[in-house]
Amino acid sequence: MNPGDSLLQMSFPSVMVPTRESVAVLDRPGERLLIAADGVYLEVVRPWIRVVRRIAKCDVPTAIPYGRVEPVTQQRCGPVPPQLIAEFRSIARNGHPIEIMAWIVWNALTGAFRIVQLTARSQGAGHIEGYQRPDLADGEHLVVDCHSHGAYEAFFSPTDDKDDRFDVKFALVLGDCGTERVSTALRLCAKGIFERSALPLSWRAVLDVEVV
Numbered sequence: 001m002n003p004g005d006s007l008l009q010m011s012f013p014s015v016m017v018p019t020r021e022s023v024a025v026l027d028r029p030g031e032r033l034l035i036a037a038d039g040v041y042l043e044v045v046r047p048w049i050r051v052v053r054r055i056a057k058c059d060v061p062t063a064i065p066y067g068r069v070e071p072v073t074q075q076r077c078g079p080v081p082p083q084l085i086a087e088f089r090s091i092a093r094n095g096h097p098i099e100i101m102a103w104i105v106w107n108a109l110t111g112a113f114r115i116v117q118l119t120a121r122s123q124g125a126g127h128i129e130g131y132q133r134p135d136l137a138d139g140e141h142l143v144v145d146c147h148s149h150g151a152y153e154a155f156f157s158p159t160d161d162k163d164d165r166f167d168v169k170f171a172l173v174l175g176d177c178g179t180e181r182v183s184t185a186l187r188l189c190a191k192g193i194f195e196r197s198a199l200p201l202s203w204r205a206v207l208d209v210e211v212v
């Protein structure tokens with residue numbers, strides 16, 4: 001194999017899933033393709049999460065004599081503290097009707113979470129442009145990418161899909177920020193995989209606390 005493709009195979013390998021044992025977990029941050037009996041799976045590893053999902057399935061009845069893989073979501077950083085979600089709601093309400101962005105980051109060295117507000121070149125009701133990625137400390141990783149929709153309801157727009165397609169993170173949108181009960185949308189993003197999920201009950205509980 002030529003040196004360029006050898007390097008690619010090392011950095012983004014494809015792996016046969018064994019039949020007599022589980023496939024060994026990828027032991028470093030990165031991505032792999034796992035070729036299993038029922039299709040191709042993408043394994044994505046970051047210090048804070050490991051995700052395995054099927055991204056293609058065989059559509060001809062050929063026998064692939066490989067093993068099986070289960071989808072996995074292993075959130076290694078533990079649960080995100082609900083008070084940081086409440087803090088984002090406060091920032092979003094104070095900024096309303098301007099759209100606000102913030103990151104909830106986790107430090108793999110200390111285990112601590114914190115929230116960082118992002119600044120944008122142009123920020124208004126209905127748009128955010130050219131936001132700057134915040135400076136993170138050593139060991140810090142983005143876990144929840146939060147943005148608000150001001151007076152509009154929470155949903156994922158085509159722009160959100162475009163912005164999120166290369167990332168590994170949770171994306172959270174808060175909408176109807178001027179009302180008593182904000183609307184919410186949450187999804188897991190893993191290199192182009194978008195998976196909507198219900199809001200954790202502990203997050204909903206802090207968001208439902210009356211605003212004074």
Ligand SMILES: [Zn+2]
Nearest residue numbers: 155157160173
């Ligand atoms: Zn949005």
